[in-house]
Amino acid sequence: METSQEFTQAREFSYDVFARACPSRGTLEHVTGRWGGLTLCALHERTLRFNELRRRVDGVSEKMLSQTLHALERDGLVHREAQPTNPPRVDYELTPLGHDVAERLMSLVCLVEGRMDEVLAARERYDAVRGAR
Amino acid sequence: METSQEFTQAREFSYDVFARACPSRGTLEHVTGRWGGLTLCALHERTLRFNELRRRVDGVSEKMLSQTLHALERDGLVHREAQPTNPPRVDYELTPLGHDVAERLMSLVCLVEGRMDEVLAARERYDAVRGAR
DNA sequence: CAGCATCCAGCTTGATACTG
């Protein structure tokens, strides 16, 4: 097959991320998804309760936060600590793996944020050419 | 305001990623989106033509690849080099900024891939508890 | 080969209401 010959030596992954069925794609989507990344970054700062998280991650709905947290917990990135008090108190904190993931994620976020001026400049150039037509 | 007092000193971003209106959220979504990440990783290996990319990124449709490339080009991460030949030949390659972003992204991908065993184990534990009910 | 335009099914999301 052409494809595999073409790329075999360039590949650096144990699985093939590029393959549709790669198991890591799912986790990657949880991590980089709309709310997953922000949630991990928020929890990287410190442990938070449900509604604290909700306020921290601006724009997330109750439902989506709940869903996101379940996915991250299932993947072993977030630990849920519930206290059977009344009113209930539930703390969410990152696992060691979660912190490792969050660090790489933040490195990416910081890079992008730090170079938004380049991005914005590129956009203006792109739009200037496109907008003319 | 409680929220800002609570987090001001913990924040490490120049913009506030957590804010709904943060300009970097858009770029971040392009980078980490379903196809953006894979496209960047593929182009990090080497320059590719449109249909090479399409074969490399398993599962992407023509439309989505086109859309993804436009977004990345607009953000200044990808450079599009069109040769006015017949049949047309268009090469896509990363800009310096694109390579920087791709590197951080790959670091994240590699981490997740390398520790999928932990993730999978966590899932089994989670499902064992949940599935019982 | 390298795309764009259109259509539409279905998944994701947000709003709302309710529970323990």
Next chain:
DNA sequence: CAGTATCAAGCTGGATGCTG
């Protein structure tokens, strides 16, 4: 407080057909 359940709406994305 910490969620779950339900439902409508809108956006995403795949299929198809066409252009240069």
